[in-house]
Amino acid sequence: MSLRHALLGLLADKPASGYELTKQFELSLANVWSASHSQIYPELQRMAERGWVVAGDEGARGRRDYAITADGRTELHRWLIGDRPDRSNRNEAMLRVFFLWTLDPDEAVTFLEREANAYRDGLTSLERLDAAIPWDDSGTDRMGRIALEQGLRWSKMMTDWADWATDQLRAGHDATTLTDRQRRPAKRH
Amino acid sequence: MSLRHALLGLLADKPASGYELTKQFELSLANVWSASHSQIYPELQRMAERGWVVAGDEGARGRRDYAITADGRTELHRWLIGDRPDRSNRNEAMLRVFFLWTLDPDEAVTFLEREANAYRDGLTSLERLDAAIPWDDSGTDRMGRIALEQGLRWSKMMTDWADWATDQLRAGHDATTLTDRQRRPAKRH
DNA sequence: GGAGGCATGTAAATGGTTACATGATTGG
DNA sequence: CCAATCATGTAACCATTTACATGCCTCC
Numbered sequence: 001m002s003l004r005h006a007l008l009g010l011l012a013d014k015p016a017s018g019y020e021l022t023k024q025f026e027l028s029l030a031n032v033w034s035a036s037h038s039q040i041y042p043e044l045q046r047m048a049e050r051g052w053v054v055a056g057d058e059g060a061r062g063r064r065d066y067a068i069t070a071d072g073r074t075e076l077h078r079w080l081i082g083d084r085p086d087r088s089n090r091n092e093a094m095l096r097v098f099f100l101w102t103l104d105p106d107e108a109v110t111f112l113e114r115e116a117n118a119y120r121d122g123l124t125s126l127e128r129l130d131a132a133i134p135w136d137d138s139g140t141d142r143m144g145r146i147a148l149e150q151g152l153r154w155s156k157m158m159t160d161w162a163d164w165a166t167d168q169l170r171a172g173h174d175a176t177t178l179t180d181r182q183r184r185p186a187k188r189h
Numbered sequence: 190m191s192l193r194h195a196l197l198g199l200l201a202d203k204p205a206s207g208y209e210l211t212k213q214f215e216l217s218l219a220n221v222w223s224a225s226h227s228q229i230y231p232e233l234q235r236m237a238e239r240g241w242v243v244a245g246d247e248g249a250r251g252r253r254d255y256a257i258t259a260d261g262r263t264e265l266h267r268w269l270i271g272d273r274p275d276r277s278n279r280n281e282a283m284l285r286v287f288f289l290w291t292l293d294p295d296e297a298v299t300f301l302e303r304e305a306n307a308y309r310d311g312l313t314s315l316e317r318l319d320a321a322i323p324w325d326d327s328g329t330d331r332m333g334r335i336a337l338e339q340g341l342r343w344s345k346m347m348t349d350w351a352d353w354a355t356d357q358l359r360a361g362h363d364a365t366t367l368t369d370r371q372r373r374p375a376k377r378h
Numbered sequence: 379g380g381a382g383g384c385a386t387g388t389a390a391a392t393g394g395t396t397a398c399a400t401g402a403t404t405g406g
Numbered sequence: 407c408c409a410a411t412c413a414t415g416t417a418a419c420c421a422t423t424t425a426c427a428t429g430c431c432t433c434c
Contacts (some may be wrong), residue, residue, distance in 0.1 A: 212391080
């Protein structure tokens, strides 16, 4: 599972509570991995049993900080360079694209326009995030900028692609409507 | 769940067996969603109970084709335009990037070089796939090309990004080694 | 005093992976 | 006849989401 390693990675920077870790998932990791508090709290307990983290004393409002151990750092390192990453992607919005051909052309165009706008909005908020963070040249921040750059490129790429796809569909649609040439022919085998 | 809708989408084109659907996941949907046969067979049974698909008679080697029903098409349509897509991404390889700062600079560079090569390979195989498919101008194929274009753009973007990130790291590393200026200063708060 | 954010947890249900298990058919 | 591929399924385990549940603290 990646959740435990993501938690180790976050704790490698500094100790944190389950609540803080949940916020970090929402703020910085959301674009590549998500996890809710109901998954994080029990996982921290299991990790403590394994000796990858240690729980500190209870603070205000029942708050409990966890700190990474030497074993935890070893495991994080092993995960990072030991086993090969799973490069597969899971993206529900893109899955839908495969089936847009079942819609009326104008419905499909509407779908893609909405996607383009969502990606444009995503780009804007990443740019805002970038501007709002007081980046320094610590290791965490240098890698953070590199990860954020990927998010910016992803948003731009997806916006451009969705705009392009909309044009493709519109062109095909117009051709069909105007010249009747794009009706579905029998599928070759 | 998206699996059922993905299956509906595939069956909307033509009836197929669980085995064929499994292959289609591997071949065309793999880049955005994955599913194994052990998930697909029981799901088809549940979908048949709900009346979204109907099972045909048993053919050679126990093969059983499923066909989408009118209710299934209605549900597919509702999913496509009725509820808003989950645009979140899940990508383990990108998750790791956030924690590369915990590695030695040369380990991090090796990691990113490997990623760049993996994306380059991915691009090559998508290009081969594109060339190998006898695209026609049916709806399925037109949307298929649009989805594949996204895959091509993703691979190019990721290759460029990983190359750029490698350069960034190398530049930072050299600066540290040569001028000692990049040591981690205290984090601003 | 109440709203909102801090803070932690559990339970139930659902989704997904890995391993186990079996057998038919085809082509070399 | 043997290997590969076709073909289907179940069981156990693990991961994830959603809903339930509670209480503190701060600021207005």
